[in-house]
Amino acid sequence: MSFDVATLRAAHKHCAAHRSEVQASDMCGCFSCVSTFPPSFIDRWIEETGGELAKRPDPWTALCPECDIDAVIGSKSGYPVHDLAFLKAMNGEWFGEVDAQN
Template sequence: MTQVQTRMSRTSELSFNRQALASSQIAVCVYCLKEFQPSRITEWVDEGSGGETALCPFCDIDAVAGFNGEVDSAWVADEHRKQLEYK
């Protein structure tokens, strides 16, 4: 998969992602690495005027990204590593 295709499959960033996740086929938590349907997300962090950020329904961490099509596992692994370094 090329870098352009990878960017096209990811539909949201890790923050301010409520609207993008609503139109995503799959959600992935880059902290606990669970994949799930975006409809499973029931808790959101209000980021003020920036929008709302999803909390993972499994680990309650705000580290959820949305994808349409194939999940970019290399990007998820890289973001997972960054999350572990940060926490």
């Protein structure tokens, strides 16, 4: 399955200031290291303190438990975080590593 740039950019909005959405998710995916995990595996959060993200009601962003990067999206976002093709497409769009391996 392929994903268009508009979808990838819209999904990216769900990788920051999202603690309640992530904690309510069944599964999470990281588009940096292309791994999946339950939200209970997340043990580090960063507080967004500047810009628009700091103004959101939930300014806490998850760090991936595998790679420690803030590229986590939860299934409650509505995006297919369980689909490695989706995570690889996100990785290619945001990190330029189209051949990301899990």
